[in-house]
Each structure stands twice: as structure tokens, then as C-alpha cells.
Amino acid sequence: MHRVEGLPGEPGPVGLTLALGRLRRLGITGYRVALPAPGHPLGLSGPPEFNAAALEAEEAVVGFGAPYGLVPEVSEAGPEGDVHVEVVWRCLPVREAPPADVPSxxxxxxxxxxxxxxxxxxxxxxxxxxxxxxxxxxxxxxxxxxxxxxxxxxxxxxxxxxxxxxxxxxxxxxxxxxxxxxxxxxxxxxxxxxxxxxxxxxxxxxxxxxxxxxxxxxxxxxxxxxxx
Structure with a gap:
């Protein structure tokens, strides 16, 4: 199950399909992948709040065309024998700048x-x-x-x-x-x-x-x- 929280104009978490449609209307036309590690903010462009969340998750996506990014929080839920994975994507502002340390x-x-x-x-x-x-x-x-x-x-x-x-x-x-x-x-x-x-x-x-x-x-x- 995937949900997105912090989406502009939405008071609570929404489904992934609705969220991606909303972000597209806000101007996002694509996403960059970031795979940061301690001491290596690979693919990040700031600000510090987004970078810190992405470093903790060790992954994120950064919108192209509008200043929004998504950081996943993965958790398991359900009784033993019927455990499923839930992913909540936090929508946060990002800095529109070249991503760090990404080669051609x-x-x-x-x-x-x-x-x-x-x-x-x-x-x-x-x-x-x-x-x-x-x-x-x-x-x-x-x-x-x-x-x-x-x-x-x-x-x-x-x-x-x-x-x-x-x-x-x-x-x-x-x-x-x-x-x-x-x-x-x-x-x-x-x-x-x-x-x-x-x-x-x-x-x-x-x-x-x-x-x-x-x-x-x-x-x-x-x-x-x-x-x-």
C-alpha cells in the first residue's frame, strides 16, 4: 500500500495515483532518483530538511519541473502470518538546483x-x-x-x-x-x-x-x- 502525505492542498494522506496526478498539475514532468548515504548526498539538491529525511531513508525522488520531492517511510503491519508492507511518501519542498555528484x-x-x-x-x-x-x-x-x-x-x-x-x-x-x-x-x-x-x-x-x-x-x- 502506497500513500502520500504533505501534498499541497490535501489535509491528509492520499493514494499514489491521486498524488501523482496532483503533482503533475503542479508542474512536475518527471522525477530524479536519489540514493544518498552518510557523507555522500548523491542526487540531492536541498534544502537541509529534505536532505536529512532522504539520508535517513537512503532513497528519495526529486521532482523535475516543480520544487517537490518524495521520501518513503516503509513499515510492516498486520498480524503474524499476514504481514504486509506499507509505504508513506512524505512530500517536501526541494531546491531547484543540479543534483549532487551525479555523473553523465x-x-x-x-x-x-x-x-x-x-x-x-x-x-x-x-x-x-x-x-x-x-x-x-x-x-x-x-x-x-x-x-x-x-x-x-x-x-x-x-x-x-x-x-x-x-x-x-x-x-x-x-x-x-x-x-x-x-x-x-x-x-x-x-x-x-x-x-x-x-x-x-x-x-x-x-x-x-x-x-x-x-x-x-x-x-x-x-x-x-x-x-x-
């Missing part, structure tokens, strides 16, 4: 190619891929997830082909990071080895998030260039 698709593609090499090297250097039944199962899971994603439509029709390539590569890097970060894989078991693993992979994770945002926002960025 060309930049993202180049960065990802290097990040994929670094992630692969990190897996080997930290012995995350290791040997034994646990590591074998992890590699099998990685291959299965990669094969399952092959050929699926990762973006809606109308996106440039480069955005699709960038997003698919970013998701592949994300899978490698997930494997490398998993506990019980390989020989990195001490606190210092775990810290080394995180330090090696943190820059790669940052690049992957930047690339995802660039890919998801490619359609809106193209509309903005046409308008300019």
Missing part, C-alpha cells in the same frame, strides 16, 4: 568498467571467493542471479540504450560487492581483515550507486537538455 552516462560507464576490475581484484586479494562449500554456494548464487537478470527490461521504454548498459553493469558490480561483503565467505575472518575488505570495496560501492542514479535519471536529464 559516459562518465558513469567509464568509472564502472574500472570499478568492476577493482571489485574482481578485491575478491581475489581478500580471498572472499575462497574455497569450500560455502564459497562454492556463494559463487553459484552469483551466477544464478546474473543469469536471471540477463535479458530482462531494467528500464522503461524510451530510455537511451547507454542508460540500460550502465544500469546493468552497475547491478553486476553490486552483486560482486554483495558477495564480497557477505560474512563467512573466504578467509577474511579477523576484525582487521573485515576492515580491509570494507575499505577496499567502499569506493567501488560508491561508484556503483552513482552509476545507478545516472542511469535512472537519464530520461529526465535528456528532457532538461532539450528544455535548455
Amino acid at each position: 552516462l559516459g562518465e558513469a560507464e567509464r568509472e564502472l568498467a574500472e570499478a568492476l576490475r577493482e571489485a574482481t581484484e578485491a575478491l581475489t586479494r581478500l580471498d572472499v571467493a575462497g574455497s569450500g562449500p560455502v564459497a562454492d554456494a556463494a559463487r553459484d548464487a552469483y551466477r544464478a542471479r546474473a543469469e536471471a537478470s540477463a535479458g530482462r527490461e531494467v528500464l522503461a521504454p524510451g530510455y537511451p540504450g547507454r542508460a540500460v548498459r550502465v544500469l546493468e553493469l552497475a547491478q553486476r558490480v553490486g552483486l560482486l560487492i554483495s558477495l564480497a561483503s557477505g560474512h563467512g565467505h573466504g578467509g577474511a575472518v579477523s576484525a582487521s581483515e573485515m576492515a580491509a575488505r570494507g575499505a577496499a570495496l567502499r569506493p567501488v560501492e560508491r561508484v556503483a550507486r552513482r552509476a545507478q542514479v545516472a542511469a535512472y535519471n537519464a530520461w529526465v536529464e535528456e528532457r532538461e537538455r532539450e528544455r535548455g
